[in-house]
Amino acid sequence: MSVSRYKTGKGKRDSNLRKFTRFLLQWQPGPQIDRSTLKIAPRVSELKASGNSATQRAALMAAGFMQVPVENNCADVWQFSLAADDSTVTRHALMLSSDELERAYKHKSTNGFRQFVVARSMLRQLLAIYTGVSPAKLAFAYGPHGKPELTGGPSVQFNLAHSGDRAIYAIANKQPVGVDIERIGRTVNSQRLAKRFFSTAEYEALQGISPTSRQQAFFRLWTGKEAIVKVTGKGLAQLIGKFEITNPFGYPALIISRESPQLEKIRLYYPDPGEGYIAAVALLPAQNSR
Numbered sequence: 480m481s482v483s484r485y486k487t488g489k490g491k492r493d494s495n496l497r498k499f500t501r502f503l504l505q506w507q508p509g510p511q512i513d514r515s516t517l518k519i520a521p522r523v524s525e526l527k528a529s530g531n532s533a534t535q536r537a538a539l540m541a542a543g544f545m546q547v548p549v550e551n552n553c554a555d556v557w558q559f560s561l562a563a564d565d566s567t568v569t570r571h572a573l574m575l576s577s578d579e580l581e582r583a584y585k586h587k588s589t590n591g592f593r594q595f596v597v598a599r600s601m602l603r604q605l606l607a608i609y610t611g612v613s614p615a616k617l618a619f620a621y622g623p624h625g626k627p628e629l630t631g632g633p634s635v636q637f638n639l640a641h642s643g644d645r646a647i648y649a650i651a652n653k654q655p656v657g658v659d660i661e662r663i664g665r666t667v668n669s670q671r672l673a674k675r676f677f678s679t680a681e682y683e684a685l686q687g688i689s690p691t692s693r694q695q696a697f698f699r700l701w702t703g704k705e706a707i708v709k710v711t712g713k714g715l716a717q718l719i720g721k722f723e724i725t726n727p728f729g730y731p732a733l734i735i736s737r738e739s740p741q742l743e744k745i746r747l748y749y750p751d752p753g754e755g756y757i758a759a760v761a762l763l764p765a766q767n768s769r
């Protein structure tokens with residue numbers, strides 16, 4: 480999503496939904512309301528994790544998730560369409576915790592607001608299937624740069640990203656994971672962004688691509704770099720200049736970093752989320768694995 484941050488322009492606010500969020504925020508001031516007893520969750524939340532991956536997959540697909548195959552099945556990658564009508568957004572808003580509602584409320588654009596609400600509600604439902612904990616009871620903690628993780632219960636490694644009306648989720652067993660998705664059918668000043676954020680070698684590799692494919696190649700590098708940043712839990716500003724993706728348009732993409740050998744252990748994959756989008760998944764081998 481971050482490329483679009485460099486665009487200017489504010490969307491209109493959706494006053495009814497925002498009023499509803501404010502109402503929800505006032506309505507649940509403390510822990511005395513147990514949201515898990517509210518029978519409003521979409522049907523996937525009714526299902527219990529069975530430990531049987533075929534059952535889990537079926538439950539997720541029934542809820543509207545689409546699986547995105549990734550090399551070596553190194554992670555489970557799911558995507559979800561965030562397009563939703565008002566009543567669906569409202570139903571999703573009821574799934575969120577107070578701090579999530581507060582974050583939703585802070586979004587200035589209608590789309591940002593709606594997409595955040597749906598993406599977070601579906602994150603809860605996805606993790607419920609993987610952990611067996613009901614969606615509303617899952618609790619999150621955040622790293623110093625905002626990376627969410629599960630706290631106080633069964634743990635899985637996960638990450639999410641959204642762009643356009645698409646959310647992508649990556650779940651890994653023990654390995655820290657980072658994911659990014661970008662919608663590619665829109666105009667961004669890729670030349671300027673590449674000059675600013677890419678290494679000289681990456682920039683030159685991009686110039687070697689034919690102009691017709693360059694925009695797509697730019698997004699491939701961009702998503703790869705974001706997924707790498709996100710696997711570490713750091714921010715773009717801290718890490719973007721500290722590593723380079725070699726062979727960015729081939730397989731495997733390799734990472735070199737003069738400053739952090741840890742970054743070179745990261746494995747980068749490009750699952751195909753379908754037309755109009757590019758996605759990347761980065762995995763950091765668990766510390767005790769080779």
Ligand SMILES: CC(C)(COP(=O)(O)OP(=O)(O)OC[C@H]1O[C@@H](n2cnc3c(N)ncnc32)[C@H](O)[C@@H]1OP(=O)(O)O)[C@@H](O)C(=O)NCCC(=O)NCCS
Pocket residue numbers: 480481482595598599623624625626627638639640641642657658659660705708709710711712713714715716
């Ligand atoms: C992490 C970062 C690269 C994500 O980029 P983005 O294009 O804005 O957003 P994406 O769609 O790719 O991903 C957003 C999701 O990534 C997750 N996320 C947020 N920060 C993250 C981080 N540092 N690492 C990994 N994942 C992160 C969140 O789940 C977020 O979704 P949600 O908030 O809607 O639940 C960017 O936001 C960043 O650099 N953040 C750091 C900011 C920072 O350093 N803050 C310090 C003071 S708090």
